[in-house]
Amino acid sequence: MGIQSVSFIGLGALGVLFGSQMNLSLPKGALTFVADEARVKKYKEKGVYANQQFCDFDYRTPESIKKPVDLLIFSVKADGLDAAIELAKPIVNEHTIILSLLNGISSERILGSVFGEDKVLYSVAQGMDAVKVNNILSYHHMGMICFGDQEAGETSKMTKEVAEFFDRTGIPYEVDTNMIKRQWGKFMLNVGVNQTVAVYRGNYGTIQVEGEPRETMIAAMREVIRIAQYEGVTLTEDDLSYWLNVLNQLNAEGKPSMAQDVEAGRKSEVELFAGTVIALYKKHKLAQPTTNQMLYENIQHIDSHSV
The missing domain is CATH 1.10.1040.10 (N-(1-d-carboxylethyl)-l-norvaline Dehydrogenase; domain 2)
Known part of the structure; x- marks a missing residue:
């Protein structure tokens, strides 16, 4: 069946950028933005816009999601990663694939140490010129997500599943075998x-x-x-x-x-x-x-x- 459900943790520029694109083709409830109760309330009250279009996102606390998600994408700042990991624990199981859009060279190692290296694909987001001011995102170039396995030269089943999902949801991407x-x-x-x-x-x-x-x-x-x-x-x-x-x-x-x-x-x-x-x-x-x-x-x- 491939990837049927996806959750983002982090409503920054990259979360809104790629989440708004996925939301165009996924059925209601397949994409969620996970946050604590206070943030969920704030997100629902203020909303968010991408290139002047309202993003009809489904904001949830982890407790309100009935089963673990197929794909979990971290799109927080580095100083928010520890809190994001705690939020994510109830929605991750042995089948969940994890991607990190964080800057730097350490988030995958941190996520792997908590959830297991076998669940984490390595990735970078590049080529976007998104600017987010308060709850309004604007961009000319969406850029792309480059991802792949930790081991050079490999293309795992997980990588192929994410590539198929990105094809289905219109996310520009590149699979790199030297991530x-x-x-x-x-x-x-x-x-x-x-x-x-x-x-x-x-x-x-x-x-x-x-x-x-x-x-x-x-x-x-x-x-x-x-x-x-x-x-x-x-x-x-x-x-x-x-x-x-x-x-x-x-x-x-x-x-x-x-x-x-x-x-x-x-x-x-x-x-x-x-x-x-x-x-x-x-x-x-x-x-x-x-x-x-x-x-x-x-x-x-x-x-x-x-x-």
Whole structure:
């Protein structure tokens, strides 16, 4: 029968983006957004919109879902993952497939340690230029979800089931048989673009043209290339060029998530990006990554003045 039910935990930009697309083709009740009672009440009162269209989502507490779901997608911020895991426990069984749309390179390992590595596929979301302000999401490019198995070269039954489900619901996707490298590539991109746009208070257009912000972004990305090899992952200048090309396709007026967080006065995910890079350089006893150190200090300063 394949995947018949799907739940998201997290009503951020990616949850709304991909959830609204799935909702167009799934029967009522097949897609749910899971949250605690207070959030469910807030979601129902305020609603959410994607490109000016109201999203008729089914918001549920985990206790109100009668049986475990076939596909569970985490779309929260990194600092919300622990709470999301607790919410998810009642709706996961041995057949549930788990995807994480979180930034960084650690969420799958965390989810696997709780629910079992055999339930977790590795994934990244890329190529979208979605901007969410309060309960309104706008985007020009939906981007896609790249996913696959942890082990390079494999294409499991779970991966094939998710691919069939995405075909059925119109989700753009790519199956990658080297997901660890893909994740590190996306991490490299996020370390560069998220932090640079946040510090320079710009948008994608800021780093799509030559100048200091673009040079800063590329320098931060090259520091990830260096540390990746110490972690057993080979990234090259060709990979850098690939991700820069992904950036070039985005709406110049769009902004990455960290820039949106900074503008809204929310705490950033700097520990997930520069914080991780700096920690890995220390782990391998390398001289500090100067560009990421500069970005880290600047964003920490911004965070200290957030509401």
